[in-house]
Structures are given as structure tokens and as C-alpha cells.
Amino acid sequence: MARSFAFAASVVFVFLALNTVTCFKSEEFRKCQQTPFCKDSRARKPGSSGFRASPAEVVDGFVQARLIPENSTGSDNLVLKLMVYQGGVLRIKVDQENVPGGKKRFEVPDVLVDGLEKKRLWLQRITAKDGLSTFYLSSGHEVVLQHEPFQVYVTRGQEKLVSVNGKGLFHFEQRREKQEGENWEEHFRSHTDSRPYGPQSIGFDVSFHGAEHVYGIPERATSLALKPTRGTEEHSEPYRLFNLDVFEYLAESPFGLYGSIPFMLSHGSKRTSGFFWLNAAEMLIDVLSPGWDGAAGEESKQGIDTHWFAEAGIVDAFVFVGPGPKDVVQQYTGVTGTTAMPPFFSIGYHQCRWNYKDEADVAQVDAKFDEYDIPYDVIWLDIEHTDGKRYFTWDPITFPTPKEMQAKLEAKGRHMVAIVDPHIKRDEGFALHKEATSKGYYVKNSHGSDYDGWCWPGSSSYPDLVNPEIRAWWAEKFTLKNYVGSTSILHIWNDMNEPSVFNGPEVSMPRDNLHYNGIEHRDVHNAYGYYFHMATTQGLRNREGQRPFVLSRAVFAGTQKIGPIWTGDNTADWEQLRVSVPMILSLGITGIAFTGADVGGFFGNPSSELLTRWYQLGAFYPFFRAHAHLDTKRREPWIPGEPYTSRIREAIHTRYALLPYYYTLFREAHETGIPVMRPLWFEHPNDPETFAMDDEFLIGDALLVRSVYTEGSNLETVYLPGSEPWFDIKTGQSFNGGKTYKLAVSQDSIPAFQRGGTIIPRKDRFRRSSSQMVDDPYTLVIALNSTQEAQGELYIDDGKSYEFEKGAFIHRRFSFSGGKLSSSSASPASKSYKTLSTVERIIILGLDAKKVPAAHRALVEEGGQDRQADIEAAPPVLRAKLKSNAVAVRLPNVSIDKDWSIKVL
Numbered sequence: 001m002a003r004s005f006a007f008a009a010s011v012v013f014v015f016l017a018l019n020t021v022t023c024f025k026s027e028e029f030r031k032c033q034q035t036p037f038c039k040d041s042r043a044r045k046p047g048s049s050g051f052r053a054s055p056a057e058v059v060d061g062f063v064q065a066r067l068i069p070e071n072s073t074g075s076d077n078l079v080l081k082l083m084v085y086q087g088g089v090l091r092i093k094v095d096q097e098n099v100p101g102g103k104k105r106f107e108v109p110d111v112l113v114d115g116l117e118k119k120r121l122w123l124q125r126i127t128a129k130d131g132l133s134t135f136y137l138s139s140g141h142e143v144v145l146q147h148e149p150f151q152v153y154v155t156r157g158q159e160k161l162v163s164v165n166g167k168g169l170f171h172f173e174q175r176r177e178k179q180e181g182e183n184w185e186e187h188f189r190s191h192t193d194s195r196p197y198g199p200q201s202i203g204f205d206v207s208f209h210g211a212e213h214v215y216g217i218p219e220r221a222t223s224l225a226l227k228p229t230r231g232t233e234e235h236s237e238p239y240r241l242f243n244l245d246v247f248e249y250l251a252e253s254p255f256g257l258y259g260s261i262p263f264m265l266s267h268g269s270k271r272t273s274g275f276f277w278l279n280a281a282e283m284l285i286d287v288l289s290p291g292w293d294g295a296a297g298e299e300s301k302q303g304i305d306t307h308w309f310a311e312a313g314i315v316d317a318f319v320f321v322g323p324g325p326k327d328v329v330q331q332y333t334g335v336t337g338t339t340a341m342p343p344f345f346s347i348g349y350h351q352c353r354w355n356y357k358d359e360a361d362v363a364q365v366d367a368k369f370d371e372y373d374i375p376y377d378v379i380w381l382d383i384e385h386t387d388g389k390r391y392f393t394w395d396p397i398t399f400p401t402p403k404e405m406q407a408k409l410e411a412k413g414r415h416m417v418a419i420v421d422p423h424i425k426r427d428e429g430f431a432l433h434k435e436a437t438s439k440g441y442y443v444k445n446s447h448g449s450d451y452d453g454w455c456w457p458g459s460s461s462y463p464d465l466v467n468p469e470i471r472a473w474w475a476e477k478f479t480l481k482n483y484v485g486s487t488s489i490l491h492i493w494n495d496m497n498e499p500s501v502f503n504g505p506e507v508s509m510p511r512d513n514l515h516y517n518g519i520e521h522r523d524v525h526n527a528y529g530y531y532f533h534m535a536t537t538q539g540l541r542n543r544e545g546q547r548p549f550v551l552s553r554a555v556f557a558g559t560q561k562i563g564p565i566w567t568g569d570n571t572a573d574w575e576q577l578r579v580s581v582p583m584i585l586s587l588g589i590t591g592i593a594f595t596g597a598d599v600g601g602f603f604g605n606p607s608s609e610l611l612t613r614w615y616q617l618g619a620f621y622p623f624f625r626a627h628a629h630l631d632t633k634r635r636e637p638w639i640p641g642e643p644y645t646s647r648i649r650e651a652i653h654t655r656y657a658l659l660p661y662y663y664t665l666f667r668e669a670h671e672t673g674i675p676v677m678r679p680l681w682f683e684h685p686n687d688p689e690t691f692a693m694d695d696e697f698l699i700g701d702a703l704l705v706r707s708v709y710t711e712g713s714n715l716e717t718v719y720l721p722g723s724e725p726w727f728d729i730k731t732g733q734s735f736n737g738g739k740t741y742k743l744a745v746s747q748d749s750i751p752a753f754q755r756g757g758t759i760i761p762r763k764d765r766f767r768r769s770s771s772q773m774v775d776d777p778y779t780l781v782i783a784l785n786s787t788q789e790a791q792g793e794l795y796i797d798d799g800k801s802y803e804f805e806k807g808a809f810i811h812r813r814f815s816f817s818g819g820k821l822s823s824s825s826a827s828p829a830s831k832s833y834k835t836l837s838t839v840e841r842i843i844i845l846g847l848d849a850k851k852v853p854a855a856h857r858a859l860v861e862e863g864g865q866d867r868q869a870d871i872e873a874a875p876p877v878l879r880a881k882l883k884s885n886a887v888a889v890r891l892p893n894v895s896i897d898k899d900w901s902i903k904v905l
Contacts, residue, residue: 029244029255029506030188032237037173037201038284041309042230042238044203046293047168052148053080056133061122063135063143067094067150067172078172082145082152084121088138088322089331092152092164094202094315100177105200105314106523108280110468110534111558113337141321154273154319160209162266162273162319167293169205169307172315191505194446194512197520203309206275208266211304213691215267215679216274216590217241217285219259219555219567221251224582224679224694226264229254229285230307231292238284238307243526243554245500245507248571248603251579258498258568259555260526261590265328266304267681269688274320274328276335278557280527281312311511312523325682326674329589333673337561339593340537341670343547344799345415346491346564347662348377348770349652350625351636352417355384358398359405365636366409370768372638374649375656377769379409380417380493380627389457390430391420392477394485402485413771415489417549421496422465422532425457432477436463441470443521446512453501453509462499462509463532466524467516471535478539491549492536497529498554529554530562537562546800551623555592560673564594564623572601572632577614578709582694584621588675589682593666596623605633608640609711609747615648616750617707619655620699622662622676647748653766658703660761660778660794665700667795667811676700684721693719702758702783702792703729706751716745724756724785727845732886734846756846757785759792759814764841774799777840778896782816784846790816793826796835796896807831810897816844819905823898838893842904847887 032038050070056063067078077098083091096105126135133145140156150170153163164170175197178184184195208214213225217239229238241260249257262283263276277283286307293305320331333339351369356362362379369376387393394402406416424433424442436442442450442461450461465471480486501509511522521528533552540548550563559565567583570576580597587595599618600611615637618624628635637648655662665676675682678698680690696706696719704726706718720726722737729752735741743751754760760781767773782790797809810833813826821842887905894900 025247026255029246032284034188035282035284036186037199037309037311038238041171041201041203041284041307042286044169044171047149049149049165049168049170051078051150051170053145053150055147056126056128056145058123058126061120063123063126063133063145065133065145065147077174082135082143084123084135084137084143085116085335086119086121087331087334088141088320088327089335090137090143090154090319090321092315092317092319094172096172096174096314099175103175103518105175106281106312106519107314107316108278108524108527110531111278111527111556112335113561116335119334138321154321156321161271161321162209162275163207164317164319165204166207167205167305167307169203171201171203173199173201175200188505191510193505193510193522196446196512197312200312201309202279202313202315203307204315205305205307206264207303207305208273208275209303210268210270211266211273212268212688213266214264214287214304214306216261216264216586218261218586218590218592219257219583220255221249221253221257221567221576221579221583223252223692224585225692226287228287228289228292230287231289238286241283241285241526242506243498243508243529243556245496245498246568248569251575258553259529259559259565259587261555261557261587261592262308263332263557263590264306265325265589267325267685267691269686271323272325272328272685273322274332276318276320276332276557277308277310278316278318279310279313280524280556281310281522282525283308283310285309312520325589325685326672329591329673329675333560333591336558336591338671338673339560339591339666339669340563341547341804342564342594342666343549344659344663345377345413345770346549347622347659347666348624349375349655350378350380350417350623351376352380352382352625352627353634354382354628354630356381357384359401362405363408366412366414368636368638370412372645372649373766374637374652375766375768375770376414376652377771378415378417378491380419380625382419382630383421383456384630385418388425388427390425390427390432392432392483399485403487406487406489410487410489413769415491415549417491417493417551418486419493419495420536421456421494422462422499422529423453423455423457423460423496423501424463426452426459426461427457433461436461439473441467441473443509444514446510446514448514451509451513454503455496455500464515465531465535466519466528470516471531471538474535475539475542478536479543488544488546492540492551494529494533494536494550494552494554497532497552499528499532527556530556530559533559533562545802547802555587557591560591560593565592566595566623566625567597569602570598572604572606572610574610574709574711576601577610577617577707578695580617580621581697581707584677585679585694585697588622588677589679591673593669593673593675593677594622596621596625598628599624599626600628600635602627603629603632606635607711608644611635611640612644612647612651612747613708613750615651617705619651620677620697620703620705620752622666624655643747650749656766656770656773657762657764658760659770659773660763660796661700661702663799664761664793664795668700680704680719680721687721689719690721702755702760704753704755708745708750714745716743716751717741718743718751720753722755725783725846726753726755727783728752729754729781732845754781754783754845756783757790758783759790759816761792761794761814775836777838777893780814780821780839780842782821782842782844784816784844788817788846788848794896796837797833803833808833810835812896816904819903820901821904822901823894823896825899833897835896837896839891839896840893841891842889844887844889844904847905
């Protein structure tokens with residue numbers, strides 16, 4: 001939610017109203033030329049680094065050296081450490097020793113996974129020769145430290161893969177004593193940054209050798225494959241990582257949005273690699289076009305150079321060697337964490353608006369979903385549900401009986417989400433504010449007083465959740481006892497947590513604000529929302545031991561292990577529909593598997609066609625929520641009327657049918673970090689046709705979706721990769737892989753295909769919510785490959801507790817070969833979980849009609865033979881109907897949690 005004209009008519013809000021904007025205003029935000037460290041960094045020339053590394057030595061299992069400036073004969077304060085971790089991960093740290101005043105530079109805490117140190121390989125020796133120090137990284141890979149000029153790179157055989165400072169752009173402004181007459185202040189518009197520690201920026205270049213494209217470093221509304229920002233006329237600004245509340249953001253812009261994940265992947269026909277810089281200060285990254293440094297010849301084109309620079313912090317960087325896309329993502333999430341296992345209800349459909357105005361409004365919307373036979377799982381409440389913008393409260397007039405309201409939803413298996421933002425109303429009658437003030441728990445301004453900024457309540461202060469003690473205090477506010485009116489079905493939404501400050505510089509908190517232990521806000525800015533999200537999630541997790549659902553707008557590296565995010569305040573237009581796909585893909589490949597965009601667009605009023613197309617696309621987002629601004633027209637699924645309501649209903653039904661498949665993919669994301677929604681090159685890394693493609697995407701490895709992004713379109717171009725056939729999920733029509741098709745499209749659905757060789761589990765009985773589907777039987781959709789075979793998986797647990805960590809789940813692997821369908825355990829850890837669900841039907845796509853017995857080419861009734869689920873029997877088909885290349889076979893309700901093998905044909 002961004003700023004709006006919808007402020008109360010009071011003096012308190014006059015300032016806010018004056019500062020409200022109706023569209024994106026670039027002058028509110030700093031450009032590179034207005035940011036001294038950015039301007040200085042970009043002015044550096046290749047080879048200007050001027051650092052050499054001292055002789056390296058092995059210390060406590062890692063390699064250490066000192067970085068010495070040019071023309072210096074003695075040691076310097078910069079210490080280089082090189083560490084190696086299991087699975088092909090190199091860590092590069094550069095920090096400053098002997099800092100004036102003894103105050104160390106900031107290292108970001110609580111992001112790297114617990115136990116990472118146990119994965120570190122204990123290096124025994126290095127090989128020094130010809131000014132190079134070489135040591136082992138992983139099978140076939142070595143790390144090389146070039147001493148003069150300083151450079152670190154990774155090789156495989158004679159091939160250089162990733163290099164740091166290969167172009168000589170490394171710089172490290174050390175903290176120092178202020179000289180008499182120096183002025184360290186910076187100014188932007190009416191704001192002054194005191195910069196008490198002076199300039200302390202860091203920068204270096206990273207080269208991805210052999211790469212054809214680079215991706216990642218979200219969040220921004222732009223193409224998945226990152227375009228050059230230097231050496232070309234197309235862009236002039238670097239990609240910015242600085243969490244901001246951006247009102248009606250623009251598509252196809254390098255401008256950073258609500259989140260910052262300083263992780264980049266490179267990909268080419270030979271391999272994938274990655275680079276991550278753990279730093280929460282403002283960061284900017286240039287992607288450099290070939291020959292940007294004046295170099296000529298083919299060598300300058302055999303890879304991609306990038307330039308990274310940050311305002312403060314240290315160098316704490318990781319290189320991931322792949323070699324494939326999944327390997328790189330697994331290596332990265334092995335360092336920062338994998339996706340938290342979501343509660344099952346949360347992957348269903350969410351209905352949200354700013355704001356459902358009262359309990360009667362909630363009840364009416366809830367009833368209308370049942371009236372129109374549209375399932376949903378969650379209804380949301382925005383800021384207007386509170387008593388005067390005081391979080392953890394309820395408006396006594398409009399929401400007088402919140403527990404009763406929630407009980408009515410719970411009776412239908414539904415849930416509610418309420419908003420809790422980080423700005424606390426400065427009201428002496430508000431107990432939360434009084435307690436935070438008395439305990440000294442607020443972020444301080446540069447003078448040491450509680451920071452007072454402006455947000456929805458007017459005068460507000462912000463809890464210092466960088467402090468673990470304060471995070472624990474905040475978590476306690478979510479107990480059912482403390483959060484009066486809450487119940488176990490109430491979950492939370494963290495908005496505005498970049499943090500958003502309406503009267504602050506760039507609509508955010510001053511950089512010289514102070515957190516605990518004197519940490520400047522500039523050091524931790526991009527992680528503030530991460531800590532807020534962490535504390536809120538812990539609060540819900542403490543509540544009855546259930547899996548929490550907490551949505552955050554701000555995002556940082558590691559957010560995936562806390563909870564989901566969404567792409568913020570988009571707009572109801574076709575361009576924003578289109579850009580939502582690369583935005584979600586970029587977040588997915590950088591660890592954030594559980595994300596989506598506001599269906600319909602937050603701002604503006606979509607046409608019925610656009611709204612319908614957005615539902616058809618949104619039904620495939622990992623996080624599926626419709627949301628709208630306070631000033632927009634109501635647009636619940638039944639509002640557009642027919643034929644649009646039926647089309648929206650069908651889109652939502654498609655999502656609910658696929659919930660078993662999605663939940664299985666979320667389990668994979670939880671175990672491995674591999675995203676639910678994937679770019680085509682993620683599964684087809686050797687197909688150059690897919691490398692820059694971001695208007696299509698995959699759900700897992702089995703579903704391919706190509707949305708419709710143009711009003712009135714009746715013809716779309718679809719590329720289907722690979723050598724296996726693809727099958728339209730609505731009609732069963734088959735298409736050969738490795739080809740581009742011009743396909744007629746109607747307004748009833750968007751193109752979606754299942755890959756040959758896969759089995760997708762579905763539930764085809766539609767209920768009012770996902771919890772009502774728990775015991776329903778499964779349908780297995782079997783799409784055969786060229787050898788008439790297929791495989792798939794299904795994961796089941798109770799969908800709400802952490803008992804799955806103790807083995808209380810079912811994980812099955814299905815295979816189809818030789819006309820026989822088999823089920824076997826996919827995990828030896830599975831135990832003790834029971835289900836009443838069975839497999840009652842299979843649908844076979846791509847069956848060679850010549851191989852079907854003549855007796856099965858028409859409707860066949862074989863009678864109700866009672867067969868054991870774990871033995872073969874013939875004839876096994878109870879009912880089969882052959883139509884084109886699709887066969888529907890009704891099975892005798894075989895158990896989902898047993899081993900069995902059935903001769904189907």
C-alpha cells in the first residue's frame with residue numbers, strides 16, 4: 001500500500017496530503033549523480049584499483065592475506081579472507097582492522113543459515129607459483145589469488161569461470177579521523193545526512209566468463225535478463241538496491257523497489273554461476289556492455305562484466321560455481337536458507353481490498369463466494385480495521401466482535417489476515433507506544449532521541465527490530481492473550497516495512513538514524529524490513545506451534561526462510577500484467593519462491609477483460625491474491641458479470657485443482673531452494689532460445705504457461721522447449737517440443753501445457769476452501785513422452801503443523817511404463833501420517849491408440865472387481881473412454897499411502 005489522498009480531514013495529515021503523488025515522481029528519489037559514492041565509483045577507470053595482496057597463508061583452515069595500496073611497502077588495515085564451503089561455494093571477506101574509535105564496520109547478522117561454519121572445508125595448504133596462490137574449491141574447481149594486481153578468480157581446468165577485481169575496480173574507503181575543516185555532510189532536497197563516519201564506500205568488479213546473460217538482483221519491474229547499464233545509450237542509471245516505498249512504479253526501469261537481494265546469476269550455453277554480496281547498505285550495480293572499457297577483440301565479448309558498489313559495510317561475498325541453474329540456486333539457498341514450508345491454506349486464493357469496511361462487508365463478501373461457487377481461503381483486512389491506525393486493535397464501531405467474525409470464517413475452513421505495520425502511533429494513551437518508549441525500544445535519531453516520522457497514524461516511531469531483544473518483545477505482542485480479538489486463524493501482513501516514512505528522505509528513514517549498539521541506519525537499511533518480518537513470524541510461530549503466514553512487502557536475502565512477499569503497488573494496466581512475470585521469476589531464482597503480484601492491479605480500474613486475464617495468469621502465481629486500492633471500484637470476481645465471472649471462476653477452479661501439485665513443489669522449494677515458478681532456461685539450460693525469454697514460465701518441470709498480455713488478442717506465439725511433446729491442459733491436444741507455434745486463443749483461458757513424461761496430481765472436486773478438500777480423492781494426469789512413459793510425485797502432510805519435520809508426511813513417486821502405473825515411497829523419512837484420500841482416476845495424454853486393446857477403444861464396463869491395491873490384476877480398467885489421444889481411467893480407489901502397481905492397459 002502506498003500513499004493516497006484518502007487521509008482524514010485533520011491538521012495532522014495536512015503535511016501528508018501535500019506530499020501525496022498521483023504517479024511516480026523520479027525527483028523524490030536520488031539518482032547516481034546526486035549520490036557521491038555512486039558518482040565517484042562510476043568515475044573509476046579499469047586498472048585503477050592499485051592494490052596488491054601480501055603473501056597468502058593458511059590460518060584456521062582459510063586463506064588470509066593483506067591488501068596493500070600501491071606504492072606502500074608496509075602492511076595495511078585491509079584483511080582478505082578466502083573460505084571454502086561444501087558444494088562449490090567460495091566466500092571472500094575484506095574488512096578493515098584498527099578502525100578509529102574502535103568501532104567495527106557493520107556485518108549483517110542473522111541472514112546466513114545456522115551451522116554454515118560446519119560446512120566450511122578446512123584448507124590444509126596452498127600452492128604458490130608465479131605470483132599466484134592456488135587452492136582447492138570443489139571437484140574440478142580451484143581458487144586462484146593473484147597477488148599483483150590483486151584479483152581472485154575460480155577456474156575449472158584452464159577455464160576461468162568467475163573473477164573478482166579482474167578489471168581492477170576494487171576500492172575500499174576506510175573509516176578515518178575527520179580532518180579539520182572537512183565537511184562530511186550530504187544533502188538531498190531538504191534533508192541533511194550528517195555522515196558521522198565520513199565516506200566509507202566499497203566497490204569492485206565481478207566478471208562472469210562465458211556468460212551470455214545475467215539475472216537476479218531484484219526487486220525491480222524490468223526484464224528477467226538484465227540489460228547493460230553502461231557502454232550503451234539504452235540505460236544511464238545503474239541497478240539500485242535500496243528498499244523504498246515507490247508509488248505506482250514504472251515498468252522496464254532499473255529503479256529499485258521494495259526489496260533488495262544482492263544475488264546475481266549468470267548463464268550461458270556451457271554453465272551457470274552466481275555471486276552474492278551480503279551487505280544491507282545502499283548498493284548499485286552496473287551491467288557492462290561488451291567493450292565498455294575500450295577493450296577490443298573477441299575476449300571482451302566472451303562473458304559479462306559487472307561493477308558493484310555500496311555505501312558502507314564490508315566485503316562479505318560468495319561465489320557459486322554451479323554448474324547448472326538448480327545447482328547455483330541450491331548453493332545460494334544453502335547459505336541463506338530455503339523456503340519456509342507454507343501452511344496449505346496459504347497457497348489457495350486470497351481476497352483482499354483496502355479496505356473491507358466492516359464486519360457486515362466481510363460477511364457479505366464471504367457469502368457471495370459461496371453463492372457464485374467460487375472457492376477462496378483467506379479474506380484480508382487493511383489499516384482501516386484498526387482503532388485509529390493503532391495496530392493490534394480493532395475499530396469498536398466497524399469491527400466490534402472480531403472473534404465472532406473469525407469464528408464464522410473458521411466454520412467454513414477459511415482464514416483471515418490483518419495488517420500490522422512498523423510505524424507505531426505516538427499516542428500517550430496507546431499502551432504499545434508507552435511501553436516501547438519506556439523501554440527505549442524505538443529507533444533513535446542522530447541525536448539519540450526517539451525518531452519521530454510521519455506515516456498512516458501521523459506522528460510515528462519505529463521499533464528497533466535489528467535488536468534481538470526487541471524482536472523477542474515484538475513477537476510476544478502476537479500471542480492470543482496480548483493481541484486481543486485475534487484467534488488461531490488470524491494471520492499477519494507486514495506492509496510499509498522498507499521502512500516507509502512519508503516525510504523522510506526518499507520516503508524513508510534518515511541514514512544517520514541509530515539502532516542498538518550505535519549501528520547507523522545506512523548500514524542496515526535494506527534489512528530493516530527483514531528483521532520486522534522475522535519478529536512478526538516468530539510471534540505467530542510461538543502461537544500454538546502452527547506454521548505462520550506473514551506476508552512482507554520489504555525483502556532481503558534470506559527472506560525466503562521467513563515467509564512470502566508480493567511485488568507491491570502495481571497498476572491496472574496491460575504493461576504491469578506483463579512485467580509481473582519477470583518480476584516473480586527474478587525473485588524465484590534468487591530464493592523467494594513464495595511470491596505473487598496483486599491480481600487486477602492495486603491502482604486503477606481494470607477493464608473486465610484485463611481483470612479476467614489477470615486472474616487467468618494469477619492462478620499460476622505461487623502466491624495468488626487479488627488486491628485493490630481504497631479509491632478503486634469494487635472488483636470481486638462476481639462484479640464484472642457474465643461471461644467474465646464464469647471465466648474467473650474457471651481460473652480459480654484451475655488453481656484449486658492443482659493445489660496438490662503446488663504443495664508438492666513447495667516441499668521441493670523447502671528442501672532444495674528450487675523455485676516453484678521457473679524461467680524456461682532453468683529446466684532447459686542448453687536451449688539458447690529460452691535464455692532471454694520471460695513472457696512464458698514453468699510451474700515445476702511439468703507445466704508451461706504463456707499468458708495473454710494484449711487487449712483483444714486472439715493469436716499468441718508460444719515456444720515449447722525440449723524434445724518431448726507438450727499437451728494443452730484444457731483440450732489434451734499434443735504439440736511437438738522444440739518448436740514455436742502461433743495459437744488461436746479465446747478469452748476463456750490462457751495457453752498452458754503439460755510436458756510429456758510427467759504426472760501431475762490433481763483434486764477435481766471443488767469445495768468452498770482448501771481445508772474442505774483434505775479427504776477428497778486424487779486424479780493423476782499422466783502425460784506420456786515419446787517412449788510412452790511418465791513420472792511424478794505427490795507430497796502430503798497435515799498442512800499446518802511442524803510434525804512433518806518429524807516424518808509425519810506422505811511422499812509418493814508415481815511411474816507409468818509398459819501400460820502399468822506404480823506408486824512407491826519417495827522418501828525413507830516418511831512415516832506415521834495417515835490420509836483417507838485415494839486415487840480414483842487417471843487421465844492419460846499422448847497414448848498411442850494403436851497400443852490400446854480394441855476392447856478399450858469404446859466405452860467399456862468391466863464390472864466392480866475388488867482388487868488389492870498392491871498387486872497386479874487384469875483387466876484393471878473399470879471404465880475407460882478413448883477420445884483422440886486422451887484416456888480417462890477410473891481406478892478402484894487405490895490407497896495413496898501404499899506401494900502398488902496396476903496394469904492399466
